[in-house]
Amino acid sequence: MINNVVAKARKAQGEWAKVPTSERAAVFRRFSKLVLERQAEIMDVLQDETHKNRLSAFEEVLDTTQLTHYYGRHATKLLKPKRRRGAFPILTKTIEVNRPIGVIGVITPWNYPFTLPSTDVAPAVIAGNAVVLVPDELTPKSADLMLSLMLEAGVPEGVVSIVHGGGRVHGKDLIDAADFIMFTGSTATGRIVAAQCAERLIGFSGELGGKNPMLVLSDADVPKAAPGAVRACFANSGQLCVSIERLYVVEAHYDEFLKEFVAATESMKLGDAKDWAIDMGPLISDKQFVRVRDQVTDAIAKGAKLQSGGRVRPDIAPTFFEPTILTNVSDSMELGRGETFGPVVAVYKVKDDAEAIARANDTDYGLNSSIWGGAAATLAATQIESGTVTINEGFSASFASHDAPMGGMKTSGVGRRHGRQGLLKYTQPQTIAVQRLIGIAPIGKQTNEAFAKLVSRLLGIWNRIS
Numbered sequence: 001m002i003n004n005v006v007a008k009a010r011k012a013q014g015e016w017a018k019v020p021t022s023e024r025a026a027v028f029r030r031f032s033k034l035v036l037e038r039q040a041e042i043m044d045v046l047q048d049e050t051h052k053n054r055l056s057a058f059e060e061v062l063d064t065t066q067l068t069h070y071y072g073r074h075a076t077k078l079l080k081p082k083r084r085r086g087a088f089p090i091l092t093k094t095i096e097v098n099r100p101i102g103v104i105g106v107i108t109p110w111n112y113p114f115t116l117p118s119t120d121v122a123p124a125v126i127a128g129n130a131v132v133l134v135p136d137e138l139t140p141k142s143a144d145l146m147l148s149l150m151l152e153a154g155v156p157e158g159v160v161s162i163v164h165g166g167g168r169v170h171g172k173d174l175i176d177a178a179d180f181i182m183f184t185g186s187t188a189t190g191r192i193v194a195a196q197c198a199e200r201l202i203g204f205s206g207e208l209g210g211k212n213p214m215l216v217l218s219d220a221d222v223p224k225a226a227p228g229a230v231r232a233c234f235a236n237s238g239q240l241c242v243s244i245e246r247l248y249v250v251e252a253h254y255d256e257f258l259k260e261f262v263a264a265t266e267s268m269k270l271g272d273a274k275d276w277a278i279d280m281g282p283l284i285s286d287k288q289f290v291r292v293r294d295q296v297t298d299a300i301a302k303g304a305k306l307q308s309g310g311r312v313r314p315d316i317a318p319t320f321f322e323p324t325i326l327t328n329v330s331d332s333m334e335l336g337r338g339e340t341f342g343p344v345v346a347v348y349k350v351k352d353d354a355e356a357i358a359r360a361n362d363t364d365y366g367l368n369s370s371i372w373g374g375a376a377a378t379l380a381a382t383q384i385e386s387g388t389v390t391i392n393e394g395f396s397a398s399f400a401s402h403d404a405p406m407g408g409m410k411t412s413g414v415g416r417r418h419g420r421q422g423l424l425k426y427t428q429p430q431t432i433a434v435q436r437l438i439g440i441a442p443i444g445k446q447t448n449e450a451f452a453k454l455v456s457r458l459l460g461i462w463n464r465i466s
C-alpha cells in the first residue's frame with residue numbers, strides 16, 4: 001500500500017521540483033498565515049485528540065506559524081546555488097547546488113501532533129521534495145487538518161500524502177520505499193528506524209528522547225526560577241521532549257527554591273476543558289498514564305519523598321496525574337535515569353555550580369538543558385552536553401529560535417531541525433566545477449615534471465595571497 005503512495009509522491013515530486021524555490025516558499029508563507037487565522041479550529045482539534053490544555057495547543061499554532069514563516073522568508077536564499085573556491089584560481093569556476101532528495105518519509109509522535117508534522121514537512125517540501133507522512137495512530141485528525149491547510153495554501157495534490165495507522169504498522173514499508181527518513185520519537189524506536197535506514201543506505205534524521213536537566217546556580221534569581229520550573233516541567237503535562245525531569249539546585253538556594261516551586265505548582269489550575277485558565281490537562285492515553293503512575297509508585301516504594309502531587313485524579317479525567325515533585329530520587333529507581341515523559345520532576349540538592357554541571361551531564365541523553373543564573377549560567381552553557389541550552393527559561397527560548405538548529409547530542413538524536421541545517425538536510429549537495437581555458441594537465445609538450453614544478457610555484461604564490 002505504501003509503495004503505491006510513494007510511487008505517486010515520486011511522480012508529483014518531479015513536477016514540484018521544477019517550480020522555482022521562491023514560489024514553493026511563498027506557498028508556506030500562505031500556510032503560515034492560514035494557521036494563525038484558523039487557530040481556534042486547530043486548537044479545538046488538538047484538544048479533542050490529546051486533551052492538552054489550551055495554552056499548550058496554542059504553542060503548536062505559534063510554533064507552526066513562526067517556523068513556516070521563517071522558511072517561507074529565508075529558504076530561497078538558503079537554497080540558492082553558492083559560489084565555492086575552485087581547484088585553480090581563474091581557471092576553475094565551482095558552484096555548490098542543493099538538489100532535492102526525492103520522497104521523504106516523515107514519522108511523527110502524538111505529543112505535538114500539529115506542529116511536529118507541519119514543521120518537518122514544510123522544509124522538506126520547500127526544498128523540492130515530496131513527503132509521505134505517517135503520524136502517530138493516536139492523532140490522525142491533527143495531521144489531516146495540517147494537510148488540508150497545506151492544500152489550501154497551494155501545495156499541489158500528491159506532493160504531501162498521509163498514511164494512517166502509525167509507524168508500528170507502516171514504518172518498515174515506508175523506510176523500504178522512501179529516499180530519506182525524518183523520525184521523531186523515542187530513542188529505542190529511533191535505533192530500530194536508523195538500523196533499517198542503514199540497510200538501505202538512505203539518510204536518517206532522528207529527534208529522540210531526553211532526560212533534561214535544569215540547574216539553579218549560585219547567581220540565580222530564585223523568585224524567577226521557581227515559576228520558570230513550573231513551565232519547564234509541566235507544560236503539555238510534561239509530555240514534551242525538551243521539558244525538565246531533573247532539577248539540580250545549589251544548596252545556598254535549595255530550601256527557598258523548593259518552597260517556592262512547590263507553592264507555584266500547587267497554585268496551578270488543573271482540568272480537562274477548552275478553558276484558557278487551565279494550566280495542565282490529562283495525559284493523552286491509558287498507556288502514558290500507566291507509565292507515569294508506575295514510575296512514581298516505583299520511586300516512592302524505593303524511598304523517594306513526595307513534595308507535591310503524586311495522585312491520580314479520576315475526578316478530573318481517567319488519565320489525569322497530578323504535577324509531581326519528588327526528592328530523594330536515586331538511580332535505582334526507574335525514573336532516576338529513564339525518561340518519564342509526564343508531569344514528574346526529581347529535585348536534587350548539590351554543593352555548588354560544578355557539581356550541578358557534572359550531575360546534569362551524567363546521562364546518556366543530551367536534548368535540552370535549562371540553566372538559571374547570571375555569568376555562571378553563560379559559563380556553564382559551554383560545559384553542558386545538550387543540543388539546546390536555555391538560559392533563564394525552560395525550553396521555549398531555544399526551541400522558538402527557528403533560525404538556530406534544534407536537536408540532540410548523545411542518544412537524543414542524529415541531525416537537526418530548524419535553521420539552515422533543518423532545510424539543507426532534505427537536499428543532496430552537488431558540486432559543479434567548470435574548467436576554463438586549459439585543462440589540469442601538462443600543456444602541449446610540457447613534461448610531467450615541468451608541469452608539477454610550474455603548478456607548485458603558482459599555487460605557492462596563490463596560497464600566500466589568498
Ligand code: NAD
Binds near residue numbers: 167172186188241412
Ligand atoms: P515511540 O518511539 O513509541 O513512537 C514514535 C513514533 O514512532 C510513532 O508515530 C509510532 O507510531 C512510530 N513507531 C513506533 N514503532 C515504530 C517502528 N518500529 N518503525 C517506525 N515507526 C515506529 O515514541 P512515543 O512514546 O510514542 O513518543 C514519545 C517519545 O518521543 C519520547 O521519547 C519523546 O522524548 C520523543 N520525542 C522527541 C522529540 C524531539 O524533538 N527530540 C519530540 C517529540 C517526542
